[in-house]
Amino acid sequence: MTEPLVALVAALALLAAAAGLFYPRHGVIPRWRRARQQTRRVRTEDALKHILGCEMSGDRLTVNSLAGALQITSDRAANLLLDMEHRGLLHGESDSIRLTPVGRQSALHILRAHRLWERYLADETGVGELEWHGQAEWHEHQLTSEEAEALAARLGNPTHDPHGDPIPSAEGEMAPHAGIPLISAAVDEPLHIVHIEDEPQTVFAQLLAEGLYPGMEVRLVETSPHRIRFWAGGDEHVLAPVVAANVYVARPADDGRDSVGSRLSDLTRGERGQVVEISSQCRGLERRRLQDLGFLPGAELQAELTSPGGDPVAYRIRGALIALRKEQADLIRIVRAEQAA
Known part of the structure; x- marks a missing residue:
């Protein structure tokens, strides 16, 4: 190969390498810059959400608490706070750090997007409860304000996420957190669950395994440093105090109603009843399936057939015989025929 040809090939190779590095949008360096900007934006938004959470709970924000929440070093957390202050997202007071109105608006948008996405996953998909938080953590950074509004409209503008947390409105208004930890409640009072913390995940998984959910009626039986029984x-449940502390309860509203009936699974063969409601724990496709099968408020039914093992049980409803497993029948609240009469 002649020297001029070698030089030409080398020059073309250099041009190709330069194009690969610097080509707009698809080059290595432009993509690296976008990824870096994306990481900076996500980290800032996560910091905004953490600071907002501290303000709402009354906890004092520190560099170390932010570093722990974002899983970064204390030096990076300190630099992040300085950058956010420079951008007008927060300001330091004599002994605390507070969000500015602009910072608070941005934080509320992230929180709104997160809780709306969890509501969407609960109501319209078959995604398991343990996956809601992780997926919402990603989507909260992707939804624009317009997309969040469209999602809220599609869901019927819900006020709370599936864990019982209030969803900020588009105007930035948010209902206060209701309830007290179960470990602080009075013994032998009628209560209902208003919120279940979804972090840490191991504790949340244990609460799910117990079958607990917002809206469920509870009555505390015993509290001690070693166990909470209710x-x-x-069913009777026994939890360690550190686990029960993630369940928040309140007294039912004094609206003159009695507690909502019994579980459909409590009906014995031959007994009749009337559907009151489907539990809020039943969501998404499974809820729509039960509704399509006729399990709607006011529908009359009867337990007719029981399998040899006792599960499933077939119920006569609206002229059809529908077999349900016990865990499905547990989610349907009914009143017995003599109570409905």
Whole structure:
């Protein structure tokens, strides 16, 4: 190969390498810059959400608490706070750090997007409860204000996420957190669950395994430094205090109503009843399936057939015989025929 040809090939190779590095949008360096900007934006938004959470709970924000929440070094957390202050997202007071109105608006948008996405996953998909938080953590950074509004409209403008947390409105208004930790409640009072913390995930998984959910009626039986014992959903539950602290309860509203009936699974063969409601724990496709099968408020039914093992049970409803497993029948609240009469 002649020297001029070698030089030409080398020059073309250099041009190709330069194009690969610097080509707009698809070059290595432009993509690296975008990824870096994206990481900076996500980290800033996560910091905004953490600071907002501290303000709402009354906890004092520190560099170390932010570093722990974002899983970064204390030096990076300190630099992040300085950058956010320079951008007008927060300001330091004599002994605390507070969000500015602009910072608070941005933080509320992230929180709104997160809780709306969890509501969407609960109501319209079959995604498991343990996956809601992780997926919402990603989507909260992707939804624009317009997309969040469209999603809220599609869901019927919900006020709370599936864990019982209030969803900020488009105007930035948010209902206060209701309830007190179960470990602080009075013994033998009628209560209902208003919120279940979804972090840490190991504790949340244990609460899910117990079958607990917002809206469930509970009655505390015993509290001690070693265990919390209570009735919920017709069963006795025993939790360690550190686990029970993630369940928040309140007294039912004094609206003159009695507690909502019994579980459909409580009906014995031959007994009749009337549907009151489907539990809020039943969501998405499973809820729509039960509704399509006729399990709607006011529908009359009868337990007719029981399998040899006792599960499933077939119920006569609206002229059809529908077999349900016990865990499905547990989610349908009914009143017995003599009570409905």
